[in-house]
Amino acid sequence: MFEQNLKLLSSTDAANLLLFKVTDFESKKAVCELRFRGYKGMFPSPESTWEHWDDTEFSTVLLATTREGSAVGTIRILESFSGPLEIDAYCEGYRSQLPARSTFIEGARLVATHNESITKFTVQASLWKSAYRYALNRKIDYLIAWAKKGPDRAYKYLCFREPGNSEFKHKQLGNISHRVFYLDLAKSEKEIKSKNLHLWCFFHRDQHRNLIWY
Numbered sequence: 001m002f003e004q005n006l007k008l009l010s011s012t013d014a015a016n017l018l019l020f021k022v023t024d025f026e027s028k029k030a031v032c033e034l035r036f037r038g039y040k041g042m043f044p045s046p047e048s049t050w051e052h053w054d055d056t057e058f059s060t061v062l063l064a065t066t067r068e069g070s071a072v073g074t075i076r077i078l079e080s081f082s083g084p085l086e087i088d089a090y091c092e093g094y095r096s097q098l099p100a101r102s103t104f105i106e107g108a109r110l111v112a113t114h115n116e117s118i119t120k121f122t123v124q125a126s127l128w129k130s131a132y133r134y135a136l137n138r139k140i141d142y143l144i145a146w147a148k149k150g151p152d153r154a155y156k157y158l159c160f161r162e163p164g165n166s167e168f169k170h171k172q173l174g175n176i177s178h179r180v181f182y183l184d185l186a187k188s189e190k191e192i193k194s195k196n197l198h199l200w201c202f203f204h205r206d207q208h209r210n211l212i213w214y
Contacts, residue, residue: 005121006198011206013118014126017072019213022061030071031063038111042173051172053078053086053108061109062213064127066117073112073123077131079138080104087146087180091168094144094180098163102141104182107131128158129203130211135185137214143183148176155181158199159191 022028028050035049043049054061058081064073078085085106087094095102112123135143145155146168156162160181169175184191193200 005119006196008119008121009125009198009202010119010122011202011208013122014129014202014206015208015210016067017118017123017126017210018065018067019126019130019211020063020065021213022063022074027063028061030065031061031074034063034071034074034111034113035109037113039173049109056083060213062127062130064112064123066115068117070115072115072118073127074109075107075111075127075131076109077134078106078108079140080106085144087144090170090178091146091166091180093165094163094182098142098182103139104142104144105131105135105138105140106144108146124154125202126208126211129208130213132183132185132188132203133212134214140185143185143188144180145183146178146180148173148178152179152181157195159183159188159195 020027022031032046032049036043036046053059054076058079060077062075063071065071080103085104086108087106107128110127112120112127114120132143145160147155160183162179162181166180167177170178189204192203
């Protein structure tokens with residue numbers, strides 16, 4: 001499935017996305033609507049999808065829209081400098097398997113959709129590129145993600161690794177089992193290039209200044 005989606009990855013369409021830091025009521029409302037639809041049945045209302053993690057220091061919520069103004073995706077980026085990541089409330093074992101004093105960025109609450117001008121996969125990849133390039137810019141050691149069965153396959157294809165004993169159940173997401181994944185940013189470019197040249201071009205060669213929000 002991932003290989004099929006990869007064929008739909010359009011660098012040109014990604015260049016037409018607009019990416020914003022969520023700072024006002026309207027963009028926050030758009031994020032909540034996307035999350036509510038994306039996490040079907042997990043939250044009682046769109047407003048309840050906005051959590052305290054979204055307001056913590058070093059937390060950035062991003063909203064992706066088309067140039068016509070349609071909201072098509074969102075991701076939350078949380079840095080480990082000021083305290084724990086969301087994943088630390090459910091699974092701490094991954095930290096002990098990585099070097100002490102490592103720095104982390106967690107990408108979470110990723111939701112993507114599509115319309116007539118862009119595919120869902122291109123939106124997803126664009127949001128991950130925004131987090132990935134930011135982590136590289138900040139000289140972070142590891143990019144952290146977690147996912148339920150099914151979507152987790154995409155992270156493996158993106159060269160994320162799974163530490164041992166990383167499975168957990170998220171009480172706010174239906175107690176569904178999730179697994180933790182990490183990307184070693186010091187090795188990521190070489191590994192992605194050896195895995196898939198098209199993917200490497202998207203993440204490293206194609207400029208996409210519209211995805212740089214920092």
